[in-house]
Amino acid sequence: MRDLFFVGYLGLLMLMAFKRPFLFTLVYAYIDIVAPQRLSYFLLNSIPLSLILFALAVLGFLISDDKRDVRVSPRWALLIVLLAYCGYSTTVALEPVAAQEKWSWVWKALVFAAFLPLLLKTRLRIEALALTLVLCASALIVTGGIKTALGGGGYGSLVLLIDDNSGLYEGSIISCVAIAIIPLIVWLAQHGTIFKPDWKVKAYAAALTFAALLIPVGTQARTGLVCIAVLALLAIRQTKRRFLYLTGAALVGLAAIPFLPSAFSDRMETIKDYKADESAATRVAVWKWTWEFVQEHPFGGGFDAYRINKIRYDLPVVDENGFDTGAVDRKEIVDQGRAYHSSYFEMLGEQGFPGLIIWLLIHVGGVWRMEMLARMYKKRNRPDEGWVAPLATALQNAQIIYLVGSLFVGIAFQPFVYMLIAMQLGLDTYLARRRNEAAWTPIRKQRMRAAQT
Amino acid sequence: MIDNLSILLSHGLLLLAFWLLTRRDDLDSEPPPPPDAEPQGFAVRRPRASKEQPGDA
Numbered sequence: 238m239r240d241l242f243f244v245g246y247l248g249l250l251m252l253m254a255f256k257r258p259f260l261f262t263l264v265y266a267y268i269d270i271v272a273p274q275r276l277s278y279f280l281l282n283s284i285p286l287s288l289i290l291f292a293l294a295v296l297g298f299l300i301s302d303d304k305r306d307v308r309v310s311p312r313w314a315l316l317i318v319l320l321a322y323c324g325y326s327t328t329v330a331l332e333p334v335a336a337q338e339k340w341s342w343v344w345k346a347l348v349f350a351a352f353l354p355l356l357l358k359t360r361l362r363i364e365a366l367a368l369t370l371v372l373c374a375s376a377l378i379v380t381g382g383i384k385t386a387l388g389g390g391g392y393g394s395l396v397l398l399i400d401d402n403s404g405l406y407e408g409s410i411i412s413c414v415a416i417a418i419i420p421l422i423v424w425l426a427q428h429g430t431i432f433k434p435d436w437k438v439k440a441y442a443a444a445l446t447f448a449a450l451l452i453p454v455g456t457q458a459r460t461g462l463v464c465i466a467v468l469a470l471l472a473i474r475q476t477k478r479r480f481l482y483l484t485g486a487a488l489v490g491l492a493a494i495p496f497l498p499s500a501f502s503d504r505m506e507t508i509k510d511y512k513a514d515e516s517a518a519t520r521v522a523v524w525k526w527t528w529e530f531v532q533e534h535p536f537g538g539g540f541d542a543y544r545i546n547k548i549r550y551d552l553p554v555v556d557e558n559g560f561d562t563g564a565v566d567r568k569e570i571v572d573q574g575r576a577y578h579s580s581y582f583e584m585l586g587e588q589g590f591p592g593l594i595i596w597l598l599i600h601v602g603g604v605w606r607m608e609m610l611a612r613m614y615k616k617r618n619r620p621d622e623g624w625v626a627p628l629a630t631a632l633q634n635a636q637i638i639y640l641v642g643s644l645f646v647g648i649a650f651q652p653f654v655y656m657l658i659a660m661q662l663g664l665d666t667y668l669a670r671r672r673n674e675a676a677w678t679p680i681r682k683q684r685m686r687a688a689q690t
Numbered sequence: 691m692i693d694n695l696s697i698l699l700s701h702g703l704l705l706l707a708f709w710l711l712t713r714r715d716d717l718d719s720e721p722p723p724p725p726d727a728e729p730q731g732f733a734v735r736r737p738r739a740s741k742e743q744p745g746d747a
Contacts, residue, residue, distance in 0.1 A: 246701055253708045257717060260708060303719065328716075359720045365711055372704045380696035387692075431707050431714075602733065621723065675723040 246271065248288075254403070259296025263358055263369045265290040265349065269652055269657060270373035272404060286541040287345065298356055308360040311353060312602050316658075320347040323540070326588055330539020339540035343650045350655035357663025360624070361430065366660055367421050367628075368431055375445055378415050381447025385455030405653060412461030413642030414653055415449040416468055420631035422446055428624040452509040464642045471634045508633075520578045520645070522548040527577065527586040531596045537589030544574045579644035596649060601668075602642060604659045607633035610668060625668065632661050 239488055250267070254260035268286050323343060329334030348552070357363050370579070379578065426434055426442035453461020469486055476482040526546045532627050577583040584593040610629040645672055647655065692740055 245707070250708055253712050258711050260711065261716060263708070273698075301718075359716055359718065361714055361720070362719045365707070366733070368707055369704065372700050372707065375703075376696055376700035379699055380693050381691050431710050594711070596732070619726075671723050675726050677728060 243273045243277050244377055254293070254297075258294075258301045259365075260357060261290060261297050262353065262453045263365060264479060265294050265391055266366070266369050266656060267373050269346075269349070270370070270405060271376050271657075272406075274388070285548070291345075295352070295362070297686050298352075302356065302358075306670060307355050308670060309354070310662055310666055310669075312606070312658075313351060313662050313666075314556055315461070315595055315599050315602070316347060316351045316662075319350070319592070319599065320344060322592060322595065323588060326537060326539045326592070332539065332541050332544045333628065335541035335544055336539040339650075342652075343540070344678060345657045346650055346652035349621065349652070350659040353656065353659035354662035354666060357667055360667070362666065363628070363660060364425070364429060364431060366656070366663075368429070370656055370660075371418055371422055371425060371445075374405065374411075374414060374418055375448075377411055378445065378448050378452060381415075382451040386449040402485065405651075406563070408456035409434050409458040409646045410461045410648055410651060412453040412456050412458040413464050413639060413646060414651075415452040415646065416461060416464035417638040417654075417657075418634040419446050419449055419468060420471075420634040422449070424624075424627050424631040430625060438582070460642050460645045463645070464638050467638050467641045468634070474628065488582040516578075519548070519572060519575050522572070523575045523577055524579065524582050527582045531585055531589055537585070537587050537592055540587050542586050543576055543583075546573070547573050548575060577647045579645060580647055580649035583647040599658065600636065603635055603636045603658055607636065607661060608663055608666065614668075625664075632657065633666065636661070657673060 247264070250260070250264050254264055265287065268290055274284070274286055286508045323340065327340040354368070357366065422442050422445055425432070426439050426627040428434070429438065432438045450465060453465060472486075473479055473482060478571070516655060523543065523546065526548050528620070529545075530542070534542075577586055580596075581593065584596045607629040611626045611633065614629065635657055639648075639657070643649065
């Protein structure tokens with residue numbers, strides 16, 4: 238039944254996309270995020286859906302789009318450099334088979350992220366992409382939110398549509414992404430033109446935001462809690478009545494504690510006692526290993542280089558009350574092939590210093606560019622551009638939340654995040670072109686132009 | 691049950707959004723923006739911009 242639904246649904250989407258070829262790009266984004274082929278049992282499983290859709294999207298762009306509006310930016314060029322660099326590092330990887338496997342999806346994410354900004358040449362296209370990303374993620378967020386509210390969940394046990402730990406379906410990743418898109422949900426509810434901001438849209442946006450906030454509770458991923466804290470801090474910046482906001486936030490936070498499942502509170506408590514926590518101790522040990530590894534391999538070890546690590550670390554022995562019994566009596570733990578659990582160390586260990594620098598330039602550069610745009614458009618203060626500064630700030634906040642969340646999760650190449658980057662790049666070049674078109678010209682020049690025509 | 695509700699809700703809204711998009715002309719191209727009333731950005735500080743007064747032709 239589900240299979241037939243998805244086949245019919247995709248057919249409908251593609252039918253509409255044949256009318257407007259840009260929509261093929263959005264269908265590709267949908268397939269990449271929701272992965273309907275994994276939700277179905279047969280039919281879609283056997284077709285290379287992404288490949289077909291990507292080919293259609295490129296074809297649509299080549300045939301029907303006006304290429305005069307295409308522009309690129311320095312960060313776009315960096316994406317291409319990162320793609321080429323990762324491609325090269327894969328050929329000399331220390332773990333060739335595993336590296337090849339990761340490369341097989343990384344290149345797709347990077348190529349799509351480089352392709353997407355070329356198409357984002359109208360405001361509506363940028364908004365359509367934002368809406369598609371939010372609605373696709375909502376397929377997971379709504380189910381996760383409702384299950385958590387009904388008392389389900391648990392670390393590694395909250396099942397979002399399918400029992401699968403890849404893509405957005407992994408607990409820590411969906412926790413980070415769910416919080417990162419909250420600023421976008423708010424922007425769509427205030428400045429959307431596809432769904433005009435009436436009470437229904439606002440109510441749905443509020444409910445979706447609430448569900449997104451519940452995801453870290455349901456998955457019990459500690460990263461999610463850190464992301465919520467960052468979101469709260471970022472919101473202070475935009476609030477006019479800061480005191481009221483702080484008081485309100487504190488009250489809501491306090492009121493929420495009794496409703497949180499005790500398993501969640503217990504797990505969040507471990508953020509404080511990270512020394513006695515095995516998962517945290519391994520991370521620190523892996524990070525140390527990575528740092529030593531790149532001293533000898535400054536260009537990294539290629540994708541999945543962590544597989545060669547063998548780490549040994551001590552865990553303080555705690556008594557039944559959870560107190561450290563002292564440094565003398567320590568439990569030694571030996572571990573092998575531990576993943577990085579941090580995007581920064583993932584980049585460092587796999588792509589070395591050059592890879593980490595390019596990655597940082599792309600991501601931190603996004604925070605900086607969005608800040609520039611938000612300031613510029615607040616100053617311009619034109620009524621037809623009222624949507625720009627809030628969108629730039631929303632994309633900046635999403636990026637900051639991702640950058641903080643990825644301190645503890647290895648999601649350096651998460652395709653969803655690269656779609657956000659693509660949206661930043663598209664917005665940036667779109668605005669540059671529009672500014673140019675609207676640029677003030679002296680009356681004399683205007684008259685001369687008018688006389689020529 | 692909850693899964694199906696979530697799939698229906700998100701997919702229904704996405705389908706509706708697609709349908710609304712096919713009816714919008716500004717998806718593929720939009721009219722040029724109204725010109726700036728006064729110089730913006732770097733143009734403000736550019737000395738040439740101030741020299742180009744109607745009198746110096």
